[in-house]
Amino acid sequence: MRLGIGPLEFGIREGVELARAAEAAGFDSVWSSQPSGYVRLAAYAVETERVRLGTAAIVQPLAHPVVHASSARDLAELSGGRAIIGYGSGVKPQLNRFFGIHGDQAEHAAPRMREFLQLIRALLTSEEPVRWDGRFFQMQAGRPAPCEFEIPLYLAAVNLHALRAAGDAADGLIGHPINSVPYLRDTVRPVIEERLAARGRTADDFDFTSDVIAVIDDDPARARRDAAANLGFYLSPRVFDCIFDAAGWEPEKSQVREAFRRATLDDVADAVTDRMLEVSCLYGTAQEVRDQLERYEGLLDQVVLFSPRQADPHERHIANYRRLIETFARPN
Numbered sequence: 001m002r003l004g005i006g007p008l009e010f011g012i013r014e015g016v017e018l019a020r021a022a023e024a025a026g027f028d029s030v031w032s033s034q035p036s037g038y039v040r041l042a043a044y045a046v047e048t049e050r051v052r053l054g055t056a057a058i059v060q061p062l063a064h065p066v067v068h069a070s071s072a073r074d075l076a077e078l079s080g081g082r083a084i085i086g087y088g089s090g091v092k093p094q095l096n097r098f099f100g101i102h103g104d105q106a107e108h109a110a111p112r113m114r115e116f117l118q119l120i121r122a123l124l125t126s127e128e129p130v131r132w133d134g135r136f137f138q139m140q141a142g143r144p145a146p147c148e149f150e151i152p153l154y155l156a157a158v159n160l161h162a163l164r165a166a167g168d169a170a171d172g173l174i175g176h177p178i179n180s181v182p183y184l185r186d187t188v189r190p191v192i193e194e195r196l197a198a199r200g201r202t203a204d205d206f207d208f209t210s211d212v213i214a215v216i217d218d219d220p221a222r223a224r225r226d227a228a229a230n231l232g233f234y235l236s237p238r239v240f241d242c243i244f245d246a247a248g249w250e251p252e253k254s255q256v257r258e259a260f261r262r263a264t265l266d267d268v269a270d271a272v273t274d275r276m277l278e279v280s281c282l283y284g285t286a287q288e289v290r291d292q293l294e295r296y297e298g299l300l301d302q303v304v305l306f307s308p309r310q311a312d313p314h315e316r317h318i319a320n321y322r323r324l325i326e327t328f329a330r331p332n
Helices: 012-024 037-047 065-078 092-099 109-125 160-169 181-198 220-235 238-247 250-262 265-271 286-296 314-327
Strands: 002-005 029-032 052-059 083-088 130-133 138-142 153-157 172-175 207-216 281-284 302-306
Touching: 002 314, 012 029, 012 037, 012 314, 029 037, 029 302, 037 052, 037 065, 052 092, 052 153, 052 172, 065 083, 065 109, 065 138, 083 109, 083 172, 109 130, 109 138, 109 153, 109 160, 153 160, 160 172, 160 181, 172 181, 181 207, 181 238, 181 286, 207 220, 207 286, 207 314, 220 238, 220 250, 220 265, 220 281, 238 250, 250 265, 281 286, 286 314
Parallel strands: 002 029, 002 302, 029 052, 052 083, 083 153, 153 172, 172 207, 207 281, 207 302
Antiparallel strands: 130 138
């Protein structure tokens, strides 16, 4: 099982420092997120030599497909073929409130992303202007962005429709940090593998990658609080009911939502139960976190260690990434 780290979303200089440290420690990948993931990874590319560089995930409606394809090509060429480009649909409230995106570009996420990935592939592989007349995207002579490197395209997916789209059109999955072990085992893998089989592929042709919340702290109560606050924050939208329902967390669903409405992270952390944490997060001492990582063997091809942001002050957020890099250092 490969190991990545990220998303590294603070100052670029701090991100470069951690990207270098992760590469020196033998990590397989470093990740960044929207809205400036391409730029951040370009900075990491010129300061590293081996580590893969992934976007997890760029929100698709924030730019035209031609811009996405050109940015992906540039990052692949700048990094010498180390780029992994992950896209996400964004969720409707986020698109409406934060980015002012409405209409079809905020609706029909799964079919839109399926078509988008097909269009991006066409733009990245064509030598001629691309003509496209789809349900969501149209262009008469789209400017192609052919690349000398093969660029794997991943899709961020949680619910059944998005998982099917990933199996239909993507090279890999970017799993959300709220994914539990039961959800990965009983829903994510079976749904994607069924769609892969329909296109004549197997799980060996697909990269199952997921963020996993990870907190290393010698203070067990603080480690638990940071992990629980982050998990509860992400689980609060109703769009993630599928995670609660698949795991049988019906009592916790209402507890977490009520705590989130009170808008204090301590309340959110208290609403998250131990049975939720034990199958969703890595937290505790360095040795405890090492041992907990083993639960993902056979379920994920790659775990991306994800340091909580909602719970941590800036300094502790970065310090946790440094502890994770030190704890999971491998010989190159």
